[in-house]
Amino acid sequence: MQKQRLVIIGNGMAGARLVEEILAHQGGDQYDIVVFGEEPYGNYNRILLSNVLAGSQDSADIFINPLAWYKEHGVTLHAGSRVDAIDCTLKCVYASDGTVMAYDKLVIATGSSPAIPALANLYTPERKLQKGVFAFRTIDDCTGMLDYATQARKAVVIGGGLLGLEAARGLLNRGLEVHVAHVAKHVMNVQLDTMGGKILRSSLEKMGVSLHLQKRTNAILGDGQVEGLGFEDGSTIDCDMVVISTGIRPNIELAQQAGIAVERGILVQDDLSCSVPDVYAIGECTQHRGCTYGLVAPLWEQAQCLAERLTHPDSEKLYLGSRTSTKLKVLGVDLAVMGDKEEVDEDDEVVVYSEPSRGVYKKLIVRENKIAGAIVIGDGSVTPRLLQLFDRRSPLPENRDELLFQLSGESKEVNVADMPDDTQICNCNGVSKGKIVSCVKSGKRSLKTLCDATRAGTGCGSCMSQVKSLLEYAAGDALVEDPSIHYYVPGVPLTKPALIEAIKEQQLRSVSSVFAALAGGKEDPGSKAGLASLLKTIWGKDYEDQRDARFINDRVHANIQNNGTFSVIPRMYGGVTSAKELRRIADVAEKYQVPMVKVTGGQRIDLVGVAKDQLPAVWNDLGMPSGHAYTKSFRTCKTCLGSEYCRYGVGDSTALGINVEKRYQGIETPHKLKLAVSGCPRNCAESTTKDIGVIAIEGGKWEVYIGGAAGASVRKGDVLCVVDSQEDVLLYMGRFMQYYREQARYLERTHGFVERMGIEKLRQILLEDSEGICQRLDHDIQSAVDSYVDPWQEAHAPATPAQFANVLQPVEQVAAL
Amino acid sequence: MSMILKTGQVTYNLGPLARLPHGEGRTFQIGTHSIAVFRTRNDELYATQAACPHKGGPLADGLVGDGKVVCPLHSYKFQLATGASIGNTCAALETYPITLSPDGDILLSLDA
Numbered sequence: 001m002q003k004q005r006l007v008i009i010g011n012g013m014a015g016a017r018l019v020e021e022i023l024a025h026q027g028g029d030q031y032d033i034v035v036f037g038e039e040p041y042g043n044y045n046r047i048l049l050s051n052v053l054a055g056s057q058d059s060a061d062i063f064i065n066p067l068a069w070y071k072e073h074g075v076t077l078h079a080g081s082r083v084d085a086i087d088c089t090l091k092c093v094y095a096s097d098g099t100v101m102a103y104d105k106l107v108i109a110t111g112s113s114p115a116i117p118a119l120a121n122l123y124t125p126e127r128k129l130q131k132g133v134f135a136f137r138t139i140d141d142c143t144g145m146l147d148y149a150t151q152a153r154k155a156v157v158i159g160g161g162l163l164g165l166e167a168a169r170g171l172l173n174r175g176l177e178v179h180v181a182h183v184a185k186h187v188m189n190v191q192l193d194t195m196g197g198k199i200l201r202s203s204l205e206k207m208g209v210s211l212h213l214q215k216r217t218n219a220i221l222g223d224g225q226v227e228g229l230g231f232e233d234g235s236t237i238d239c240d241m242v243v244i245s246t247g248i249r250p251n252i253e254l255a256q257q258a259g260i261a262v263e264r265g266i267l268v269q270d271d272l273s274c275s276v277p278d279v280y281a282i283g284e285c286t287q288h289r290g291c292t293y294g295l296v297a298p299l300w301e302q303a304q305c306l307a308e309r310l311t312h313p314d315s316e317k318l319y320l321g322s323r324t325s326t327k328l329k330v331l332g333v334d335l336a337v338m339g340d341k342e343e344v345d346e347d348d349e350v351v352v353y354s355e356p357s358r359g360v361y362k363k364l365i366v367r368e369n370k371i372a373g374a375i376v377i378g379d380g381s382v383t384p385r386l387l388q389l390f391d392r393r394s395p396l397p398e399n400r401d402e403l404l405f406q407l408s409g410e411s412k413e414v415n416v417a418d419m420p421d422d423t424q425i426c427n428c429n430g431v432s433k434g435k436i437v438s439c440v441k442s443g444k445r446s447l448k449t450l451c452d453a454t455r456a457g458t459g460c461g462s463c464m465s466q467v468k469s470l471l472e473y474a475a476g477d478a479l480v481e482d483p484s485i486h487y488y489v490p491g492v493p494l495t496k497p498a499l500i501e502a503i504k505e506q507q508l509r510s511v512s513s514v515f516a517a518l519a520g521g522k523e524d525p526g527s528k529a530g531l532a533s534l535l536k537t538i539w540g541k542d543y544e545d546q547r548d549a550r551f552i553n554d555r556v557h558a559n560i561q562n563n564g565t566f567s568v569i570p571r572m573y574g575g576v577t578s579a580k581e582l583r584r585i586a587d588v589a590e591k592y593q594v595p596m597v598k599v600t601g602g603q604r605i606d607l608v609g610v611a612k613d614q615l616p617a618v619w620n621d622l623g624m625p626s627g628h629a630y631t632k633s634f635r636t637c638k639t640c641l642g643s644e645y646c647r648y649g650v651g652d653s654t655a656l657g658i659n660v661e662k663r664y665q666g667i668e669t670p671h672k673l674k675l676a677v678s679g680c681p682r683n684c685a686e687s688t689t690k691d692i693g694v695i696a697i698e699g700g701k702w703e704v705y706i707g708g709a710a711g712a713s714v715r716k717g718d719v720l721c722v723v724d725s726q727e728d729v730l731l732y733m734g735r736f737m738q739y740y741r742e743q744a745r746y747l748e749r750t751h752g753f754v755e756r757m758g759i760e761k762l763r764q765i766l767l768e769d770s771e772g773i774c775q776r777l778d779h780d781i782q783s784a785v786d787s788y789v790d791p792w793q794e795a796h797a798p799a800t801p802a803q804f805a806n807v808l809q810p811v812e813q814v815a816a817l
Numbered sequence: 818m819s820m821i822l823k824t825g826q827v828t829y830n831l832g833p834l835a836r837l838p839h840g841e842g843r844t845f846q847i848g849t850h851s852i853a854v855f856r857t858r859n860d861e862l863y864a865t866q867a868a869c870p871h872k873g874g875p876l877a878d879g880l881v882g883d884g885k886v887v888c889p890l891h892s893y894k895f896q897l898a899t900g901a902s903i904g905n906t907c908a909a910l911e912t913y914p915i916t917l918s919p920d921g922d923i924l925l926s927l928d929a
Contacts (some may be wrong), residue, residue: 452904458892491883512840512858515882523840523858523882526892548840548858552878552889555841560889564875800838807846808836810829814924 009083010109011037014283014299021307033075040080053170086258088276112248112284120219132226133242149174155241160187164245165330181212191337196375203333203359250285265292270318272306298322334380338390340373351400362404416469428459440474446482460712491524511549530746536668537741541787547800557791559630568607570624574639574657575603588621602636613806616795625790634673637661642679651696653679670744691750702729707754715751718759738781831923842877853877863897864913
């Protein structure tokens with residue numbers, strides 16, 4: 001196929017990011033990519049310019065892709081070359097260096113310029129800014145300011161917005177006396193409400209920045225060199241350096257002259273196309289649904305969307321606008337703002353905590369039980385959670401104070417940034433911090449791509465939160481949220497509730513029909529087992545079983561070992577066995593020369609190292625049902641002796657354990673369920689660290705715990721309820737199981753699920769029936785119980801050809817040359 | 818679909834297609850060769866070496882879909898057609914020519 005030519009005007013953060021995204025989609029095979037950049041450099045992270053100004057980073061460190069990178073990736077960069085005109089009819093662009101370049105597709109990413117106010121005496125006769133006056137936008141501006149600052153004494157920053165305060169911080173660090181003149185009543189008035197502005201002001205003043213509010217600058221004073229500023233109210237201030245930071249203006253002139261529709265910015269549709277065919281625009285130069293953006297996150301979302309559109313002609317991906325949030329340090333003060341700064345609707349709930357003496361201010365705007373906006377000043381510890389709740393539009397806990405304060409019980413997180421590079425993060429796959437960080441720097445900026453590339457977090461998963469922190473630390477604002485983390489399985493782009501709805505609505509009863517209807521026929525092997533589990537939960541006995549969708553363990557009903565053999569664990573209800581059963585197990589072990597016989601952590605006996613083709617005979621000789629020690633389902637219910645023999649026992653734990661197991665054996669769940677029943681509060685069966693645990697207490701009562709764990713993660717379960725009878729234990733257990741089956745993500749253990757839902761909420765749903773679903777849950781778990789069939793019965797009737805064969809032989813040799 | 822037999826290759830009849838279930842693989846032992854043979858849900862056939870290069874896992878027991886196989890031991894992924902490893906540093910799998918005869922038998926060719 002002939003390659004098309006893709007021309008990108010602008011090599012700033014948007015243009016450069018688009019190139020990266022297109023290359024990530026293998027777009028280099030489809031397009032000759034040509035980039036025009038006005039600045040004579042590779043591209044750099046403009047956001048970090050304030051760090052360069054402050055001296056905390058060197059200008060060499062903020063380059064993302066040096067010139068050589070473009071060459072390596074087959075991208076033609078015209079650095080230092082400005083595009084002067086676009087001809088949309090002839091489909092070509094004209095550059096200042098004389099180049100005329102035809103395009104098949106054109107992307108305008110011309111960014112924005114500082115909006116310079118009309119001040120008297122601002123320019124020299126040559127239309128240059130007066131000596132000592134700077135705009136703050138490019139690396140050259142930054143270098144110019146740094147040179148000049150060495151001999152300056154007192155600087156005034158015009159504009160108390162985000163960038164203005166960053167500039168003030170930089171100059172303060174360079175030892176200058178710094179003033180900020182701002183036209184509004186408080187600084188950062190776009191992002192902050194009045195109270196927040198006041199609190200930030202006093203923090204800034206403590207640090208030595210003098211603020212001049214409600215001051216509109218109208219003149220530069222001085223002749224041949226700046227000597228001061230004049231304000232509209234007639235007052236003046238003397239200074240020898242001025243930085244103008246009064247907002248940005250989208251660069252639309254080029255597009256406008258080419259006849260492309262513009263308003264404040266270049267108008268783009270949801271597919272990021274402009275008013276002219278084959279022309280697109282992204283970044284700060286655009287106006288989408290009435291909004292222009294000056295933050296980096298929207299620009300990256302636009303680049304991602306457009307890259308997908310350009311590389312996949314049938315893509316229907318849309319950019320629907322961004323909810324902006326920002327987290328930053330202004331002069332060392334932690335500040336985070338997201339969404340609305342004031343209440344909008346009458347029903348909006350406003351939660352405020354204000355402590356001016358410490359410079360702490362926290363405000364939440366809650367709408368429909370979700371965060372519609374938040375301001376946090378002076379307490380970075382609560383910000384990550386708020387940002388997450390905001391981004392994902394998650395429902396909030398009833399106690400809003402949990403959101404605004406770090407609970408005293410929470411252990412302080414180890415700061416990943418402080419760890420040495422050789423610290424091992426993933427203890428399953430032996431992945432170090434250094435390896436993770438360098439992988440992020442090489443472009444794996446979403447959790448999924450990072451984990452796929454390094455294998456970190458792909459073992460037991462307990463290091464996932466640290467991997468996530470490292471990703472955030474190493475990627476900073478460049479972090480890419482992978483939408484698939486919200487999907488039930490990675491290969492079907494739907495959340496669990498949406499997936500269940502689609503499955504029910506379209507009556508999809510097999511895994512292949514789900515792929516055909518909801519994933520464009522693409523059968524992602526990593527999604528098959530999760531879908532099989534869900535379909536079984538939804539349809540019960542009406543589920544159309546396709547064996548290839550099962551993991552090998554579930555095809556042969558045994559757990560695969562590292563040498564390809566299997567382990568066989570027969571069901572031993574409640575961990576109670578008999579001499580007869582033990583004798584039979586011993587006979588089987590001898591007859592089949594089982595290499596290892598092992599007592600398991602769940603009070604069972606494991607025959608380890610059985611060949612696949614021996615499984616049916618082994619099951620047959622055992623004459624016991626499957627113990628399900630190989631699948632994502634109810635596994636075991638461990639018990640202590642209990643009241644029948646133990647002198648401390650207050651409840652018959654073995655009898656209850658046996659009943660629990662007889663009832664719920666083999667029920668499929670999103671992840672395995674390990675249960676226990678203890679006969680007294682001494683808790684010898686360790687019920688408090690089980691997925692569901694029961695403890696007998698004095699007075700004939702039973703405590704039911706849920707969400708405990710003592711494996712890769714350790715968590716003490718929460719008490720769901722205290723009941724009077726064994727029947728009620730079974731009832732609430734089953735109700736919780738069914739709710740977990742319906743609501744949890746695939747491979748989400750109960751400890752994560754209970755933590756995520758909150759025990760209060762679960763009690764409301766499962767005990768008080770707040771959603772009116774208890775009766776249905778009880779009914780559905782009963783159906784699952786009723787449809788249980790012991791899978792080891794397949795010993796007598798294999799489900800697929802050669803189901804238990806170790807190896808097959810050819811029929812004949814047919815030809816040789 | 819016809820197979821061009823090259824000099825120095827031997828072709829084996831592995832039996833009728835129905836020996837393999839839809840969407841699964843089986844291991845065949847042909848002399849000293851252990852070979853994983855896969856039948857996708859839309860009846861494409863693939864043959865690769867039987868053991869995963871990572872830790873020797875039985876690839877025929879893996880999940881198959883979208884032209885890929887996932888090793889059952891540690892979820893290492895490979896392309897069925899080319900044997901190329903996906904997202905891991907393992908060497909590519911050996912692959913073997915495989916086709917269906919006009920009579921519906923599976924034919925696999927090996928170097929003699």
